[in-house]
Amino acid sequence: MLRRALSNLISNAxxxxxxxxxxQVSLATHxxxxxxxxxxxxxxxxxxxxPRLFDRFYRVDPSRQCKGDGAGLGLAIVKSIVDAHAGSITVTSTNLVTRFQLTLPTLAK
Known part of the structure; x- marks a missing residue:
């Protein structure tokens, strides 16, 4: 499922x-x-x-209903997957850069 979440985010990017x-995609631990x-x-x-980007069927520009532009479900699916893994996701968009941050628990050893 995490592969699907990352695929959706990278495809959108x-x-x-x-x-x-x-x-750019990066991975770190904290x-x-x-x-x-x-x-x-x-x-x-x-x-x-x-705040609404992760809502099902939400589009920033509703006029973008072009074929192949998606159904507005990708980020809602990402959020559901991240939630199912006890994680969180945030988004910022400043200085001409949009940044999605997924935070997930690591496996205990």
């Missing part, structure tokens, strides 16, 4: 990154947490939309 720019960042340069998402 690629779709919203202008040609010639790079999507204590007993694993942190995955998916960052892409591009247009900023207006702050009033950020």
């Amino acid at each position: 690629i779709r919203h990154t202008h040609q010639g720019h790079t999507v 204590g007993d947490k694993a942190i995955v960042l998916v960052e892409n340069p591009g247009m900023e998402i207006p702050v009033e939309h950020l």
